[in-house]
Amino acid sequence: MTELNVSAIVLAGGRSSRFKRDKALILWEGKPLIVRLVDMLKRMFGEIIVVTGDDRRYEDLLDVIVVDDLIKGKGPLGGIHAGLSSSSNDYNLILPCDMPLLNEKVISLLLDEIDGRSRIILPVVRGYVEPLVGIYHRDCIPFAEMLLRGGKLKVLGLVDFVPTKLIPENRVLEVDPNLTSFLNLNSPEDLKIATCGLIEEVIKEE
DSSP, X not given: OOOSOEEEEEEEOOEETTTTEEGGGOEETTEEHHHHHHHHHHTTOSOEEEEESOGGGTTTTOSSEEXXXXXXXXXXXXXXXXXXHHOSSSEEEEEESOOTTXXXXXXXXXXXXXXXXXXXXXXEETTEEOTXXXXXXXXXXXXXXXXXXXXXXXXXXXXXXXXXXXXXXXXXXXXXXXXXXXXXXXXXXXXXXXHHHHHHHHHHHO
């Protein structure tokens, strides 16, 4: 793993239209998703930042830095912009809050790819670049703000402005053969699938 100081930034976007509630607070094995993720990240990072549309929701729940979007209502790109702007480190791991099966080995793979030149490091998953699980340098801040101000909200728009490294899918598969880390909970159906995935992983380990 790299010796560089790296912060972890968690994007907690708030209420989900499909879940009808805040996804970050959905219980997984008895704990809110956001609490489980932060607990894991504490084992690997000295600074953890949670970005939300309303930071008061998490003040009593988490003992980490909680910040609000600086430019409101702009989705994940707005969250990345706010998180990077609040970070005390140049390099930052970006993660969404709704990945209950995230494997620490995936995080280590991303960290190991920090090379001092690349400003964005992203994995390729199922043939596509995954923009919400990756390493982002603070050099991305002005470009993120430019995109936000221009109404261009695609996170991958940042790769047009800074050196970017893609981690081939075969390397991701080496640390997560079933790519279960990248299952997002976008609906109640996804929650059922994730639960089944957890059961299958336990059976394999036994």
